[in-house]
Amino acid sequence: MIRRFFSYYTPHKKLFMIDFFSAVVVALLELGFPLAVQWFIDRLLPDGNWSTIVSVGCGLLALYVMSTFLQYIVNYWGHKLGINIETDMRQQLFQHVQKQSFRFFDNTKTGHIMSRITNDLFDIGELAHHGPEDMFIAVMTFVGAFWIMLTINVQLALVTIIIVPFLIWLITVCNIKMNKAWKQMYSDIADVNARVEDSVSGVRVVQSFTNENYEITRFTKNNRRFRKAKLSGYKVMSFSNSGIYMMTRFIILAVLIYGAWLSFNNHLSYGELVSFILYVNVLFKPVDKISAIMELYPKGMAGFKRFIELIDQDPEVVDQKGATEITYLHGDIEFEDVSFSYDEHKPVLERIDLSIQAGETIAFVGPSGAGKTTICSLIPRFYDVNEGRILIDGIDIREMTKQSLRSQIGIVQQDVFLFTGTLRENIAYGKLDATEEEIVEAARRAHLEEFIHSLPFGYETQIGERGLKLSGGQKQRIAIARMFLKNPPILILDEATSALDTETERIIQQALNELAMNRTTLIIAHRLATIQNADRIVVVTEDGIAEEGTHNELIQKGGIFAKLHQVQYEQQGV
Numbered sequence: 001m002i003r004r005f006f007s008y009y010t011p012h013k014k015l016f017m018i019d020f021f022s023a024v025v026v027a028l029l030e031l032g033f034p035l036a037v038q039w040f041i042d043r044l045l046p047d048g049n050w051s052t053i054v055s056v057g058c059g060l061l062a063l064y065v066m067s068t069f070l071q072y073i074v075n076y077w078g079h080k081l082g083i084n085i086e087t088d089m090r091q092q093l094f095q096h097v098q099k100q101s102f103r104f105f106d107n108t109k110t111g112h113i114m115s116r117i118t119n120d121l122f123d124i125g126e127l128a129h130h131g132p133e134d135m136f137i138a139v140m141t142f143v144g145a146f147w148i149m150l151t152i153n154v155q156l157a158l159v160t161i162i163i164v165p166f167l168i169w170l171i172t173v174c175n176i177k178m179n180k181a182w183k184q185m186y187s188d189i190a191d192v193n194a195r196v197e198d199s200v201s202g203v204r205v206v207q208s209f210t211n212e213n214y215e216i217t218r219f220t221k222n223n224r225r226f227r228k229a230k231l232s233g234y235k236v237m238s239f240s241n242s243g244i245y246m247m248t249r250f251i252i253l254a255v256l257i258y259g260a261w262l263s264f265n266n267h268l269s270y271g272e273l274v275s276f277i278l279y280v281n282v283l284f285k286p287v288d289k290i291s292a293i294m295e296l297y298p299k300g301m302a303g304f305k306r307f308i309e310l311i312d313q314d315p316e317v318v319d320q321k322g323a324t325e326i327t328y329l330h331g332d333i334e335f336e337d338v339s340f341s342y343d344e345h346k347p348v349l350e351r352i353d354l355s356i357q358a359g360e361t362i363a364f365v366g367p368s369g370a371g372k373t374t375i376c377s378l379i380p381r382f383y384d385v386n387e388g389r390i391l392i393d394g395i396d397i398r399e400m401t402k403q404s405l406r407s408q409i410g411i412v413q414q415d416v417f418l419f420t421g422t423l424r425e426n427i428a429y430g431k432l433d434a435t436e437e438e439i440v441e442a443a444r445r446a447h448l449e450e451f452i453h454s455l456p457f458g459y460e461t462q463i464g465e466r467g468l469k470l471s472g473g474q475k476q477r478i479a480i481a482r483m484f485l486k487n488p489p490i491l492i493l494d495e496a497t498s499a500l501d502t503e504t505e506r507i508i509q510q511a512l513n514e515l516a517m518n519r520t521t522l523i524i525a526h527r528l529a530t531i532q533n534a535d536r537i538v539v540v541t542e543d544g545i546a547e548e549g550t551h552n553e554l555i556q557k558g559g560i561f562a563k564l565h566q567v568q569y570e571q572q573g574v
């Protein structure tokens with residue numbers, strides 16, 4: 001874990017070296033200061049030579065100016081190093097999450113992912129800056145100060161050091177407890193985030209059921225749990241800090257009294273006594289530093305461990321070695337003996353065989369939960385099949401790179417996701433380098449032109465949280481415009497179940513028909529009226545593909561489709 005942590009320093013070696021070197025020089029200057037005071041009291045004062053005193057003062061001033069400058073470097077560049085490392089990790093984590101497969105997002109709450117990318121990394125920057133540098137300086141100062149103290153007076157030095165094993169014990173015990181508490185705290189804040197994410201995204205459901213109080217109670221529980229974990233961490237930390245404070249002050253007092261006795265008996269000069277007391281402070285400064293690191297270390301490491309846990313989770317769907325980059329697909333799709341399940345115990349698709357010709361429009365119908373969406377999710381490799389294979393233009397999709405395969409497939413979801421930004425940016429999401437003409441043409445073909453022209457800022461209208469709110473039909477047309485821009489040979493339409501008014505539905509249907517032209521189109525159909533013109537209808541049930549044929553063929557057959565049709569006809573007058 002620590003080796004991996006240090007690997008993040010590699011790109012910032014130069015910064016680390018400058019910061020580290022400056023910190024070492026500052027520490028050496030601090031280490032030399034009590035000796036200068038001793039020399040001042042024992043040698044310069046009795047001599048009474050004013051000009052030497054002024055010269056020494058000027059020399060010390062120069063050293064202080066240098067030390068101040070170096071301290072600025074340590075502070076600013078050291079923090080810069082920490083921030084750089086934190087930023088690198090956050091960047092790596094975001095990129096890693098972007099590459100994850102659907103199953104990862106099925107199993108991980110958005111709030112938890114957000115927590116890992118933001119909160120968990122907050123303390124890593126501080127640890128990266130202070131950890132190795134302060135540790136080294138602390139050890140160096142401690143050893144240096146103790147060695148000088150031994151040269152001043154051995155007995156006094158031994159009295160001082162007695163306390164150190166107790167300090168180490170206290171720091172170690174508290175560190176273990178703090179480690180636990182901070183880990184719990186990060187896990188609890190992730191739960192708080194997940195709860196906020198859930199109740200804010202689902203606020204319409206919450207309010208329609210008037211379940212606000214229920215949500216508040218659930219949030220309160222999480223929030224209190226977080227408070228408890230954080231408080232217990234601070235409790236241990238406060239105990240540790242107070243313990244260290246008490247022990248160090250106690251030893252200063254002991255040195256003062258024993259030192260005074262030695263001085264009365266002429267075993268110690270005044271200069272040596274003053275210098276020794278200053279060294280006790282120098283000696284315990286590293287202890288303060290180490291205890292600060294001990295506070296930071298478990299916090300930073302708890303975040304780092306959670307970071308590593310995620311980074312080590314490999315995406316499930318990856319490119320095979322030697323996978324080919326596809327530039328164009330014709331659009332013939334073949335399912336060969338395909339079986340698939342989301343989890344081992346519950347097969348969703350078993351031994352499916354299906355052949356779709358390029359340019360064909362094929363509709364999947366069937367009861368809810370039968371596997372229509374699943375069949376379509378396997379084509380862009382959102383999930384990999386468990387058995388069998390899927391071929392496009394005769395090539396197994398696992399032999400193509402994921403990116404090139406997906407570039408040939410367009411998906412219009414039921415629930416269209418719009419990004420915060422302008423209308424233009426949202427349409428251009430289908431082709432990021434689209435020209436102005438291409439965007440306008442796509443909007444025209446998606447029957448969006450009139451609507452856009454009615455807006456005061458047209459294509460520059462802001463959409464999303466602080467912008468324009470769009471209706472379901474308008475969102476769908478933006479999704480269709482994206483597809484016109486992407487222009488893929490294979491199209492998957494997850495048909496909207498939400499009832500649109502007849503006019504909007506007619507316009508959208510028109511745009512969809514135009515979009516489907518000259519492409520292999522797979523429609524996940526919920527309302528049978530919209531698929532009358534499909535080249536073929538595939539009826540999917542829990543037992544697999546039950547029927548296949550044109551609308552008329554299936555009606556005449558009088559099987560499952562005919563029954564479904566009859567039910568919808570009675571309900572909706574189809």
Ligand SMILES: Nc1ncnc2c1ncn2[C@@H]1O[C@H](COP(=O)(O)OP(=O)(O)OP(=O)(O)O)[C@@H](O)[C@H]1O
Binds near residue numbers: 106343368369374
């Ligand atoms: N991400 C998932 N993780 C685990 N199980 C899933 C997941 N998505 C779907 N399922 C399960 O797989 C089965 C098939 O679901 P699928 O969404 O493919 O059905 P569908 O025919 O498209 O249903 P609908 O018409 O309601 O959209 C269902 O039993 C469902 O519970």
